[in-house]
Amino acid sequence: MNLNTSFPKTVYAIQHLAFEDLGSLEDAFYQLGFRVRYFEAGVDDLGPALDYEGLTIILGGPIGVYETDDYPFLIDEISGLRQRLKDNKPTIGICLGAQLIAHALGAKVYAGEQKEIGWSKLEIKNVEHNILAPLKDTKVLHWHGDTFDLPENATLLASSALYPNQAFSVGKSILALQFHLEVLEESFEKWLIGHTCEIRNAQLSIQKLRNDNRKYAKRLEDMTSHIMNRFISRTM
Template sequence: MTSSDSNFPKTIYAIQHLAFEDLGSLEDIFYQLGYRVRYFEAGIDDLSPALQHKGLTIILGGPIAVYETEDYPFLLDEIDLLKQRLAQKLPTIGICLGAQLIAHALGAKVYAGHKKEIGWSTLDIRYANNNILAPLADTPVLHWHGDTFDLPDDAILLASSKIYSNQAFQVGDNILALQFHLEVAANSLEKWLISHTCELRKAKVNINALRQDNQHYAEALEHKAHEIIQRFISTLNQSAS
């Protein structure tokens, strides 16, 4: 499997806010499509190359909040660069915190939700023309967040959950924001369970049950995630041709 011939850059840039929250299963599909992957660490690396990149940049999750700029001042630069990126409509995917950053950069409010949403459940795939998340109908996905956001102006709502109505949105063909974790890999969730143990215990999440759900659902999600990403990349390639 190779990427379509086009002028679209063959490197995917990914911004991490937490070392173990990487591209997960998505990294494999990028390699299969002929792309390279380069990571940037928020708070440590200069994010300018990633957020000024003309190709696809993916902003990953993390435990901090968009509005915690006093404690994490690097967020101010990240948000400013992201605003410039989105104004240029450069190809961007945000996952969890990344989705919240996109919402904020587009002028929407991001705030603490009324409860933690941690665990596997299905989405309500909203009616939208050529909804890119249509393959996820009846497929449980992993939720792991406490904050939520309002829908930005000009955004199309793609999915909701039973707890939060705004789970995913798209702006044009190039900007995709996912509150849930499309990238989770079947063989790597254990590092999340270890690293987030304090959050899980505080939220009274049954760790063994979460592990079992991962074993039951993650492989199916990987297949659907690859289908979604391949479609997204195909659209970008067509636009660049």
């Protein structure tokens, strides 16, 4: 891969929950020669991450973009993100991060009719140069209760059986993913511990989630590496 040598070689990641980190993405970026720097939402000043000229990734978390009264840091995060997107700086949002991107672009974000938790395939849309094409026939991890409308001028990339708007892009530099492509097989137990109340309230089987992780996570890790290679190539 021929990379633009002037492109910043550190990936900034905004983290909303300790165990929802970059996961397999971190390994993919290291292999491409990038470093990684984390910012903790609600604790750190997110200004440097949102102003950054290089790639910033906004990760998931169990709060809603509309919960600004309870989590006032979201106000500044959304404001900074809105300017970042206006400037077309390279940005990836995952789960809550995708919802924040949708909201910052003017789309409605709201509680869905039911939670989508577990492993299932996506319907990859037949659009030109769909960056998610490697995920065709690959099961991905879903873990969300909120959803969003498709922003104006966005290209829909994927849907699921429960939610039509699973991924979208705006140009070549902005990518929003409702699902989790970053989950790392060896770290998934943290999710089962950290989300235990949500799992039990949804009456889901922890053992099935664990077994499905063993079945599907490794292939997803491989596909994620391909996708990040494609994103970096077209962005840089």
